[in-house]
Amino acid sequence: MIGFTLKGIVRDRSRSLLPVIIVSIGAMLTVAGTGWIKGIFGDIIAMNAKYSTGHVKILTAAYAENESQAPNDLALTDISSLLSSLKKDFTGVEWVPRIHFGGLIDIPDSSGVTKYQGNVVGRGVDLFSAGSRENERMNIAPSIVEGKLPENGKEILISHDFAKRFNLKPGDKVTFFGSSMNGGMVFSELTLCGTIKFGSQILDRGGIICDVSDAQQMLDMEDASSEILGYFKDDIYSEERADSLRSTFNSVYFDPGDEFSPKMLKLSEQNDLDEYLAYADRMGTIIALIFIFTLSVVLWNTGLLGGLRRYNEYGIRLALGEEKKHIYFMMLYEALIVGIIGSVVGSAAGLSFSYWLQETGLDFGDSFGNITMMMPQVFRARVVPEMFYIGFIPGVVAMLIGTAIAGIGIFKRDTARLFTELEV
Template identity: 50%
Template sequence: MFKFILKGILRDRSRSLLPIIIITIGVTLTVLLSGYLRGVMGDLTDQNARFQTGHVKVVTKAYRENMDQLPLDLAILGVDSLQAALEQAYPSLQWVERTNFGGLIDVPDENGETKGQGPAAGMAVQLFDQSSGEIERMNILASLVSGTVPTNPGEAIIAAEFAEKLDVKIGDEVTYVGSTMNGSMSFKGFVVTGLIRFGTASLDKGAIIIDISDAQNMLDMYDGSTEILGYLDDAVYVDEKATDTADDFNQKTNQEDEYAPVMLTLKEQNNLASYLDMVDVYSGLFVGIFVFAMSLVLWNTGLLGGLRRYQEFGIRLALGESKGQIYSRMVLEAIIIGAIGSLIGTAIGLALTFYLQYNGIDISGMVDGGTMMMPSIIRAKYTPNLLYLGFIPGLFAMVIGTMLSGIGIYKRQTAVLFKELEV
């Protein structure tokens, strides 16, 4: 029976071509949009984890409540011993020290007079410690426009766009002007060894990157840092693992001490929880919309096809075929058509997903001036569930549409057939 129905579908294109085209378009859009959403949210999560949040972050309780202000006076002290304790308690994560600070970058001319100034967003990372993996994690080497990574104290990398604005070149000296952990003024000179472009507006406008040891000296933050970031070994954020780790750590923390360390997961920072939950909601929403919309279209297509096959159904009833058999074979025919359209649509959708995954869409003009941490090139991402996701709307819509339109079979009266044939 399956072979017989398949031959009928292939030979009579008038009853299968339009439904297959409709299903193909719907499945293609479902797969493409799902892959696109996964890619955008995956890049957003990865970008935030590498530069700001980590998979988990340890800060003091007081610092957490004022995190947006980057309060240096609420930083972690005794950070080396705390990091060692974290490495021993949670060896499945890699722990690194980070210090975020803000200030003013002053660029002197040949006479020592100021020729340019600009606000800077400073980031101190473990550049000199190769085992920390910070250079690779932050993709510093690949993002360098020119120059090299600092290897000696008193050296820094600044954003290429920022350097162009201040007319700074490799080898020039710039002066950081800001406040220390204790509230006093801090002046520190740095030699620019590299210009960098991350492709993120919030970083490229005024970033300066130095080693953590320089920041500790400059900010009077000896054996201290604003935060300790933890990264899972496979470099992929898994909320269950991060939450379990944070809950275990926080249970051991003295909640009464405002300077006691607390651990936050990625989802608890930068409002990322709503964005991550949005992926699952929108993916399900897209599938539901396409199932509903395609069901309506295929219902109407089935009604039109049913009118064309009205006489066929009558003859089949006259030959002794029951209404239930005709209806069940129509449903089987719909499943086959749905499977064909879903296969074609999935193949096209995956091809477009892979294209966007490797090429991406440049949205740098849209995020220019924004402060949110997000990539300037958004890409789709292939995930295994895309192999079957398209079959949900493809098969359901076709079957539901056929079942609705096929109800007319039960209204067909064999006695009327002879009058129709006489006409």
């Protein structure tokens, strides 16, 4: 009987082609939508990792508690020794020190007297070390509007908006005023080597970037940094790897009784990113449910139309002695086959499209006009293992639900009218 049913599906295109096309489209959209959502949330997480959290982050427990205030008096110390241990013990990870700081930029007139002053938020990143990927990671060079990257000590990039507001140009001298790691006042004369678009309101209002060694020097943070970020060398965040790394590190280095001992946090423990990760999963589920519901309604109607078209066939089969229940299960069996075929085709199409989007991406750089550090110019999907089966959920379930609802009519069929109906 199964072979008989399969022959019917293969030969009767209206029984199979339209439902297969509908299921394929639904499965493809589900898979591609999931890949897109995963890509977007992956970008958000990657962006956070690049600028703020790393895949893992080391800081003192005390600094972690007041991180929003950038309390450099609670910063990590003796970092050269810590970095050297990290590089030796955790070889699969790239370790980079960063310093966050705040202060005032004083802009003098031609005679050296203060003309303007503005608040700034600063980032000290490793731009000068050989092999450092911080420039590439933070998309700094492409975001420069005027001027160039810092190449020498005491050179800084400043936000383009800030520079425009105070009529600053590359080559101008400014003075930074801030507080040292020990609470004393510090000032330092700096050269503006370029202006940059951050893509963040706060940083665009007044942000500066300098090499981490300059920040250490300006803030009296010799061999110290606000934090050390760790990036997996394959650039892919893995919760399991991060979890294992954190456990290993904290068991060796972290002393709960010492608030200045280094403590490692994984990405998902910072900036509410665990919520984002959970949200990304929920979005995937919601997309699948939306497609299950929508496809069920569409396939229910397709099933009803098919049922009307095959009304005569079911009548003949009932008259010849096939049980209603058997016809109903054969309909569900057909639906299962069509659902699986459609899901395979749709999943393959969705995966191919997502893979293309993952590898090539959609480049909106030209459309946006203003390239910024924080705004990705290339939007990518991400192919994840669940995309190999998620298309089958709406594809098969919706097909079965749609057919199950449409097929209820079989049980209401009045056999007493078969002779009359079959002779029309």
